[in-house]
Amino acid sequence: MSRDFKLENNDLAIDANTGDFFLTDSDTQHVKDIINSFVGWYKEFPTLGVGVKRYLGRPGGIQVLKREIKIHLKSDGYRADNIIVQGNDIYITGDRV
Numbered sequence: 778m779s780r781d782f783k784l785e786n787n788d789l790a791i792d793a794n795t796g797d798f799f800l801t802d803s804d805t806q807h808v809k810d811i812i813n814s815f816v817g818w819y820k821e822f823p824t825l826g827v828g829v830k831r832y833l834g835r836p837g838g839i840q841v842l843k844r845e846i847k848i849h850l851k852s853d854g855y856r857a858d859n860i861i862v863q864g865n866d867i868y869i870t871g872d873r874v
Contacts, residue, residue, distance in 0.1 A: 779803040804855075804873055811849050812867065825849060833865060 781803035783790040790799040815828035827849050832842035843860045846869070850857045854873060861868040 781806055807853070808850065808855060808869065811853060812846060822853075825852065829867070 779802070780800045783799040783801040784806060791797070792799060811825060812827045812829050814826035815831075816826045817823055818826050827842070827845045829842065832838035832845070839862050842862060846860055846867070847857045850869075850871070856871040856873075857869050859868075859870040
């Protein structure tokens with residue numbers, strides 16, 4: 778299992794008592810980052826990023842969003858077996874390939 782610095786509200790999570798950074802399972806964080814980011818945000822991977830805000834609330838946007846999530850996660854080595862979008866919440870079942 779890969780680990781990385783924990784993010785909360787797109788900022789590093791820091792322990793108020795010790796000042797240390799929190800570590801967390803990085804796969805969950807990476808999936809969130811891919812879904813929230815737009816194409817071009819990562820210079821080393823310029824075609825990676827779903828940009829979820831473009832799809833939510835648009836007619837027919839949910840099906841396109843599911844397809845984009847599946848494509849972008851697959852390109853980063855994840856398998857998205859089932860994607861459920863309920864309002865602004867996205868639930869994904871799958872694993873790292």
